[in-house]
Amino acid sequence: MKTMQDVLQTLVDQDLDQYREVIDYCGTRVTADEGIPAIIGLDDLTGSWDKTYEGAKDDEELHMMMAAGALIFASLYEQKTKEELGHYPAIAPAMSAVAERFFTVDENGDEVQYREVVKDFLKK
Amino acid sequence: MNRFDMESFVKLVARDKRTFEMLRYLINNSYIRVVNYHNTNTSNAERYDAEIKYYKEHFAPVRMKDLDTFFETGKWPYEKPGLIPAIFEGFRNHYDVMLPILDKYEFTGWFYLPSFFMDVPLEEQLAFSEKHELDITDRNMYPDGRIAMNWDEVRDIASRHEICCHSGTHYEITKETPDEDMYREIVEAKRHLEEKIGREVQVFCWLYGEEYNYNTRAHKYLKEAGYKYVLSNLKLEKIK
Amino acid sequence: MDKKNLLEQFVQSVAKDKRTLEMFRYLVNNAYIRVVNYHNTNDRDIQRISREISYFSEHFVPVRVRDLDTFFETGKWPYEKPGLIPAVFEGYRSHFDIMREILDRYHFTGWFYIPAFFSEVPAEEQYDFCMNHRLRTRGEYMYPDGRIAMNGEEIARLSENHEICCHTGTHYEITEETTDEDMYREIVASKKKLEEYTGRPVDVFCWLAGEEYQYNKKAQKYLRMAGYKYVVSNLKIEKIV
Structure with missing residues (x-):
């Protein structure tokens, strides 16, 4: 299983093309008709500043990869113009790209992209 | 770079x-993972079926009480991570297409409804949807013109899924929105929905997903209405 | 422990508190300012304080409220040197007699955070007032007449070269449970009192125990009503209008 270190290492190795490819794919989705994955924060505004949580066992290591991935996607979306981003801040499409790229893991611990789920229905 | x-x-x-x-x-x-749906047309039914089937295998469905537990204990209560299919706008095709799929796999959907959309007379619904950015992608699906769910359908969904308030008329609430509009879209929208489904509504969802602290003027109304959670496009925030 | 675990542990610990990443972001984005906090400025410390202010004046620029206005408006710090704010808390008389004199000598601007109604307490009751309002002073040895607080006239003169900021009315801790009446007195009436002395607008409010603007939803109404421009907490200066 990859850790945040691995993902950051990937970044240092300049392999951003995979991330750009995910961004391009995300741009082809039809939001009015398709299920669009996202990851949203859960925040207790009635709680303390330093409240932390324990997640699902199946997500134990994936969440750190998602965290590193969110920064990478955010940095790439930050380079787009306001017109390209539309209504939303760069982090919003970035979180959707994170959900697309790191949707879940298979039995080998490799991440499964969301498009795998709908692969039979993708437009050619 | x-x-x-x-x-x-x-x-x-x-x-x-x-x-x-x-x-x-x-x-x-x-x-938490969310998958956002808007139109769920018959032509895409197989695709939705494949998605919900996959969720059922890899994720836990999420009920409101699971979130309450999560915030209370600081721990996600299941082995599998949670996933929320978030279904927006109260379209009739949700009832006809999405609901049977969710029920087939016993997976919980969260339906975000603009509460006054259901009350619009049949013949005006298309015009209403155009005026309020409720984008319909298959105009021929319902020859009778009813594109919103009716209240019987909403009540049926409410009996086993989550119903959330998505303003009253799919209205963009900004910092400049007048008080009376805020009251109608936040407070009355909730009360109307509750009256119709006979159940408490705990989640409010803005248009364009601004978060709770963005609109401090709306705090008063969210509080008066008694919402527990506010959903934006980046967060689900517990506010009471 | 191997390197991998160290990184994960490091990341997890900096993410624990919301504010850690916020502060990191301020630093990366050049949105920060240096502050040196003072409370008592007694005569036995004159040399040390003089040394500090002299050092500040060599390496930093003094900061006026209007410099912050410019900074937020243009997104650019307007000077070559970074800014530094000597923040002088509680409105003690020694600030007028000692701190003001040192700051003026080096042409450096102090920001004085004053609990507005402290100045009105009769001299003979001021020591008790300090004890009851968490004003940690031993100023009594300096002033045999018992007056510990600056009076209105001193505050007015201080405001000629320095920034006067409101630090509540009675050094009062404002919480979510504070009544409306108390909020009004400590946030709104206190500002009016200071403005009465100085004849200038007071733009800055500073809480006790340094909670930030978003912390107290109920107080936001009064901060707006009073017309403050900035709220100072121990981690931030927030522009609120």
Whole structure:
């Protein structure tokens, strides 16, 4: 299983093309008709500043990869113009790209992209 | 940024406050997967079936009480991570297409309804949807013109799924929205929905997904209405 | 422990508190300012304080409220040197007699955070007032007449070269449970009192125990009503209008 270190290492190795490819794919989705994955924060505004949580066992290591991935996607979306981003801040499409790229893991611990789920229905 | 340069990378990610917030949620396990749906037309039924089937295998469905538990105990109560299919706008095709699929796999959907859409007379619904940015992609699906769910359908969904308020008329609430509009779209919208389904509505969802602290003027109304959670496009915030 | 675990542990610990990443972001985005906090400025410390202010004046620029206005408006710090704010808390008389004199000598601007109604307490009750309002002073040895607080006239003169900021009315801790009446007195009436002395607008409010603007939803109404421009907490200066 990859850790945040691995993902950051990937970044240092300049392999951003995979991330750009995910961004391009995300741009082809039809939001009015398709299920669009996202990851949203859960925040207790009635709680303390330093409240932390324990997640699902199946997500134990994936969440750190998602965290590193969110920064990478955010940095790439930050380079787009306001017109390209539309209504939303760069982090919003970035979180959707994170959900697309790191949707879940298979039995080998490799991440499964969301498009795998709908692969039979993708437009050619 | 073709060659990796830590400094410009950090500057880019630091531009928006929310980027670090999201980083923190991911690191601290305070996040949840959501898949957003708008139109669920018959032509895509097989695709939705494949998606919900996959969710059922890999994720736990999420009820409101699971979130309450999560915030109370600081621990996600299942082995599998949670996933929320979030179904927006109260379209009739949700009832006809999405609901049977969710029921088939016993997976919980969260339906975000503009509460006054259901009351619009048949013949005016299309015009209403155009005026209020409720984008219909298959105009021929219902020859009788009813594109919104009716209240019987909503009640049926409410008996086994989550119903959330998505303003009254799919209205964009900004910092400049007059008080009476805020009251109608936040408070009356909730009460109307509750009256119709006979059940408490705990989640409010803005249009364009601004978060709770963005609109401080709306706090008063969210509080008066008695919502427990506010959903934006980046967060689900517990406010009471 | 191997390197991998160290990184994960490091990341997890900086993510624990919301504010850590916020502060990191301020630093990366150049949105920060140096502050040196002072409370008592007694005569036995004159040399040390003089040395500090002299050092500040060599390496930093003094900061006026209007410099912050410019900074937020243009997104650019307007000077070559970074800014530094000597923040002088509680409105003690020694600030007028000692701190003001030192700051003026080096042409450096102090920001004085004053609980507005402290100045009105009769001299003979001021020591008790300090004890009851968490004003940690031993100023009694300096002033045999018992007056510990600056009076209105001193505050007015201080405001000629320095920034006067409101630090509540009675050094009062404002919480979510504070009544409306108390909020009004400590946030709104206190500002009016200071403005009465100085004849200038007071733009800055500073809480006790340094909670930030978003912390107290109920107080936001009064901060707006009073017309403050900035709220100072121990981690931030927030522009609120």
